[in-house]
Amino acid sequence: MGLLLTGTQDQALLAFVISEARKVADQHRSYLGRTAVQKIMYFLNNAGVPMRYRFVIHHFGPFCEQILSDSELLIADSVIEDQSTKPKYSDYAPGEALDELVTLHRQAIEPWRETIENAIRNLAPFDADIMEATATLDYIYREQLAIRNGNPTKESVIAKFMKIKGDKFQQQDIERLYDAMCASKAFN
Amino acid sequence: MHSDLFRQPEFLTEDDHPIHRVRCPIHGFIHYSGNERKIIDHPLFRRLRYIRQLALTELVYPGASHTRFEHSLGVMEIATKLFDTLAARYGSLMEDKFRTVAGFEDRPMGKARQYVRLAALLHDIGHASFSHAVEKVVNQGGGHEVLTCQIVANEDLLGGLLNRLYGEETAAFIARIIRGEKNLAPQLALLHALVSGEMDADRTDYLIRDSLHCGVEYGHFDYKRMIESIALCENDLGGLDIALNRDGIHTFEALILARYQMNTQVYYHRLRQLYDEYLIRYHQALGEDIPDTPEKVIAQNDVTMLARMIQEAQTNSSERSIWAKRIINRDHHRLIYDSGFNATVKDIKKSNNMFGDLQRRYPDRQFIITVPSPRIHSLLTPNSEENEKLVDLQLIDRDGKGQSLGFESRILGKVPETFRCALIFVNVGEDEQTLRDEIARTAKSLSKE
Numbered sequence: 132m133g134l135l136l137t138g139t140q141d142q143a144l145l146a147f148v149i150s151e152a153r154k155v156a157d158q159h160r161s162y163l164g165r166t167a168v169q170k171i172m173y174f175l176n177n178a179g180v181p182m183r184y185r186f187v188i189h190h191f192g193p194f195c196e197q198i199l200s201d202s203e204l205l206i207a208d209s210v211i212e213d214q215s216t217k218p219k220y221s222d223y224a225p226g227e228a229l230d231e232l233v234t235l236h237r238q239a240i241e242p243w244r245e246t247i248e249n250a251i252r253n254l255a256p257f258d259a260d261i262m263e264a265t266a267t268l269d270y271i272y273r274e275q276l277a278i279r280n281g282n283p284t285k286e287s288v289i290a291k292f293m294k295i296k297g298d299k300f301q302q303q304d305i306e307r308l309y310d311a312m313c314a315s316k317a318f319n
Numbered sequence: 320m321h322s323d324l325f326r327q328p329e330f331l332t333e334d335d336h337p338i339h340r341v342r343c344p345i346h347g348f349i350h351y352s353g354n355e356r357k358i359i360d361h362p363l364f365r366r367l368r369y370i371r372q373l374a375l376t377e378l379v380y381p382g383a384s385h386t387r388f389e390h391s392l393g394v395m396e397i398a399t400k401l402f403d404t405l406a407a408r409y410g411s412l413m414e415d416k417f418r419t420v421a422g423f424e425d426r427p428m429g430k431a432r433q434y435v436r437l438a439a440l441l442h443d444i445g446h447a448s449f450s451h452a453v454e455k456v457v458n459q460g461g462g463h464e465v466l467t468c469q470i471v472a473n474e475d476l477l478g479g480l481l482n483r484l485y486g487e488e489t490a491a492f493i494a495r496i497i498r499g500e501k502n503l504a505p506q507l508a509l510l511h512a513l514v515s516g517e518m519d520a521d522r523t524d525y526l527i528r529d530s531l532h533c534g535v536e537y538g539h540f541d542y543k544r545m546i547e548s549i550a551l552c553e554n555d556l557g558g559l560d561i562a563l564n565r566d567g568i569h570t571f572e573a574l575i576l577a578r579y580q581m582n583t584q585v586y587y588h589r590l591r592q593l594y595d596e597y598l599i600r601y602h603q604a605l606g607e608d609i610p611d612t613p614e615k616v617i618a619q620n621d622v623t624m625l626a627r628m629i630q631e632a633q634t635n636s637s638e639r640s641i642w643a644k645r646i647i648n649r650d651h652h653r654l655i656y657d658s659g660f661n662a663t664v665k666d667i668k669k670s671n672n673m674f675g676d677l678q679r680r681y682p683d684r685q686f687i688i689t690v691p692s693p694r695i696h697s698l699l700t701p702n703s704e705e706n707e708k709l710v711d712l713q714l715i716d717r718d719g720k721g722q723s724l725g726f727e728s729r730i731l732g733k734v735p736e737t738f739r740c741a742l743i744f745v746n747v748g749e750d751e752q753t754l755r756d757e758i759a760r761t762a763k764s765l766s767k768e
Contacts, residue, residue, distance in 0.1 A: 183460060
């Protein structure tokens with residue numbers, strides 16, 4: 132069966148990212164859910180990976196509706212699979228038509244392979260706390276950046292983070308995450 | 320919470336007072352300033368007079384020939400009413416928040432009000448001909464928001480005029496507010512939400528306006544009550560979120576139901592979907608003439624494209640003429656399978672397989688499949704599958720405390736966040752009813768396998 136519902140470069144990139152993230156999720160024995168995919172794509176967007184996905188920022192974190200609907204089309208075309216057995220969750224994995232779609236746009240994706248692999252490694256193992264922390268750090272950074280002569284520093288962003296989140300997170304974990312976000316150009 | 324003194328709207332200069340007016344079938348008179356008039360009269364904005372709001376929906380609902388021009392004015396009017404209602408009640412809070420943003424230190428409320436008006440007025444200026452219908456294939460699939468921001472921010476397009484009228488950096492700010500993306504300061508996210516959020520000016524205007532012009536009642540709701548009920552609350556991170564006073568819960572429920580009904584009955588009507596598909600195929604057959612750059616998109620509108628189609632429908636010279644004939648002669652494929660609006664991803668996959676099977680069984684027939692999946696709302700409710708992407712809209716009680724609207728409402732949890740369906744059409748003539756019935760039966764039996 133050929134691809135009927137998918138075929139764009141964005142969809143190929145999304146499928147490729149899911150297949151790469153799946154490998155890392157397997158190493159960590161973790162799930163690869165919708166939220167994790169959203170965040171990975173967001174950081175890749177910040178890192179300059181070409182895509183037309185548009186992320187809306189709110190205090191729950193960056194979100195792109197098109198990624199959600201493209202994921203469903205990728206499933207319908209067997210490019211990816213949702214292996215979750217629980218109806219409210221998702222656990223993405225490559226499907227039988229993955230290569231067919233990725234091959235169509237291999238030339239555009241290949242130059243970004245290393246960036247994609249790095250971002251995925253930095254965000255592993257994709258758990259909910261990390262996602263919440265990245266979204267909050269991102270929000271605070273942008274809020275401080277907007278202020279006149281604003282110069283968000285690691286100290287100022289983390290200080291506000293700890294004030295908001297209290298003792299839910301360890302400061303050293305958040306500092307590590309902040310460094311990883313800088314490394315993946317999340318604050319571009 | 321309502322500790323603020325009532326605030327009158329603040330105008331930045333003499334030229335920003337609303338001295339002009341125009342009639343609107345929804346809002347009565349819409350007032351605008353001399354500066355705004357210069358934008359409304361700009362050729363890039365005037366172009367919206369020739370872009371229909373609902374593409375070829377006019378082939379299904381003949382009244383639906385209204386344009387993006389009148390809608391844009393309507394969105395400006397509603398966004399202003401929403402802003403003024405909030406400013407009257409929460410002016411100090413808003414002012415404090417906006418003032419922290421670089422560029423908003425001086426007269427933050429006047430600036431924010433003007434910017435939200437401009438963002439609302441210009442939010443659709445990048446639409447290609449036929450609005451959403453061909454977005455996937457023109458301008459390299461960039462979508463109208465991308466082009467809107469380019470037009471607004473580009474000094475040689477509208478950016479120069481905006482900066483001259485309202486000061487440097489205005490164009491960049493307006494583009495950020497329209498797009499609402501990562502480069503918009505969180506302190507200003509409220510302005511984006513007023514134009515395009517869960518309780519926004521854009522959707523409010525198009526639901527009511529499209530209902531009026533289509534001659535349907537589905538999109539009507541008491542939006543005046545909704546505007547009166549709008550509220551603000553601070554989120555955990557110190558930003559401002561739109562909220563709703565408790566007395567507005569019923570009109571908000573009506574808004575969500577209106578969205579559901581308009582999507583199922585008008586925007587995703589089966590024939591509308593099919594004609595959108597014809598438009599896509601026509602554009603794909605344009606070859607080098609496809610509007611694949613911003614300049615080419617801006618140079619076209621519905622009138623120029625329809626004139627071209629009318630000519631090409633009279634020839635047999637190209638693939639374009641096949642699709643032009645379908646559109647101009649209103650000669651369409653026939654529906655033979657409808658999954659219903661509650662299709663799961665599994666159902667879509669099955670429909671997709673069925674589509675392949677039908678093509679193999681009837682090789683001399685052309686089949687078309689459409690799979691829309693629009694979002695109705697993004698509200699957190701007890702039935703929500705993925706909390707993070709959803710908006711936890713707060714319902715504000717008299718004591719100022721907030722409750723989750725999605726949990727308080729008995730209705731919102733029942734309205735699906737999205738709907739999804741697969742439709743399969745085949746090219747049979749009106750005199751081939753027997754064949755159409757046979758194919759439909761085959762499709763039905765395949766769907767049960």
